[in-house]
Amino acid sequence: MTPPSPVIAAGSTLASLQLRPPLDAVDNRILICHALGLSRVALITQSERALTGDEAQRLSALLARRLAGEPIAYIVGQREFFGLPFEVSGAVLIPRPDTELLVELALERLAPRARLLDMGTGSGAIAVALAHGRPDAAVTALDVSEAALAVARRNAAANGASVSFLRSDWFAALDDAVFDVIVSNPPYIASGDRHLSEGDLRFEPAGALTDHADGLSALRRIVAGAPRHLAAQGWLLLEHGYDQAEAVRALLAAAGYAEVQSWRDLAGIERASGGRRP
Numbered sequence: 001m002t003p004p005s006p007v008i009a010a011g012s013t014l015a016s017l018q019l020r021p022p023l024d025a026v027d028n029r030i031l032i033c034h035a036l037g038l039s040r041v042a043l044i045t046q047s048e049r050a051l052t053g054d055e056a057q058r059l060s061a062l063l064a065r066r067l068a069g070e071p072i073a074y075i076v077g078q079r080e081f082f083g084l085p086f087e088v089s090g091a092v093l094i095p096r097p098d099t100e101l102l103v104e105l106a107l108e109r110l111a112p113r114a115r116l117l118d119m120g121t122g123s124g125a126i127a128v129a130l131a132h133g134r135p136d137a138a139v140t141a142l143d144v145s146e147a148a149l150a151v152a153r154r155n156a157a158a159n160g161a162s163v164s165f166l167r168s169d170w171f172a173a174l175d176d177a178v179f180d181v182i183v184s185n186p187p188y189i190a191s192g193d194r195h196l197s198e199g200d201l202r203f204e205p206a207g208a209l210t211d212h213a214d215g216l217s218a219l220r221r222i223v224a225g226a227p228r229h230l231a232a233q234g235w236l237l238l239e240h241g242y243d244q245a246e247a248v249r250a251l252l253a254a255a256g257y258a259e260v261q262s263w264r265d266l267a268g269i270e271r272a273s274g275g276r277r278p
């Protein structure tokens with residue numbers, strides 16, 4: 001079926017636009033607020049206000065992008081993660097609620113003034129959430145993408161979080177730095193996986209999603225390289241795909257990590273695994 005035209009008529013009231021298919025009321029509300037620079041409260045109090053010609057054009061353009069499948073977070077340039085606002089652009093993965101599990105696991109393991117490293121920081125979501133929640137911690141975050149690091153630096157500044165950022169191909173630029181906790185949500189989708197050409201993933205940076213191999217190659221490199229940068233008893237905590245927990249535990253066990261285990265997300269799926277320095 002052809003989707004209804006995204007062209008919005010000048011003179012439409014805000015109330016009528018919120019119920020306009022094919023988007024649901026939440027998406028409509030977010031796009032209207034963004035196009036018109038209105039708060040949610042203003043949308044309610046000004047429900048009978050009619051759109052000007054300029055506003056109708058702006059909203060039509062946003063709606064067309066959404067109907068073409070672009071994630072709403074990229075359209076409005078923002079996504080919430082761990083209760084904090086994060087700028088997002090096509091240079092970074094949109095932070096997922098699933099990844100909050102990794103933040104919680106790290107928070108449980110951070111001793112006072114602990115040193116933490118976030119590998120493949122993207123928007124900075126994990127590092128900024130941790131530095132915001134634990135200002136006493138010394139948080140370092142790295143990424144191979146300079147464009148992602150620029151977004152992450154702005155997110156740290158906007159959220160008042162102190163994070164040291166570093167451009168690095170995994171451990172390459174770390175010298176002999178040592179951390180008490182290393183966390184990573186690396187690219188773990190295998191090349192050729194059909195999900196890469198579906199939904200939001202079509203719009204996200206390929207380098208954030210896939211390792212261009214079997215899905216485990218970045219995880220292998222991190223598991224192998226982390227011991228040299230972990231303090232005694234230090235934790236390595238990794239996010240991975242819904243079907244990779246067994247494989248990641250096997251990698252950790254083969255590398256000699258202690259207390260190897262996996263943790264389930266809110267849907268009951270093992271989405272994070274880790275262990276202590278061998």
Ligand SMILES: C[S@@+](CC[C@H](N)C(=O)[O-])C[C@H]1O[C@@H](n2cnc3c(N)ncnc32)[C@H](O)[C@@H]1O
Pocket residue numbers: 092093094095096099119120121122123124125126142143144145148168169170185186187188207208209
């Ligand atoms: C799945 S995204 C995670 C982003 C963010 N940490 C999050 O959880 O929302 C993976 C990140 O790893 C980065 N990355 C990919 N290859 C890398 C490499 N060789 N060295 C460092 N970072 C890398 C990507 O640029 C991307 O930002």
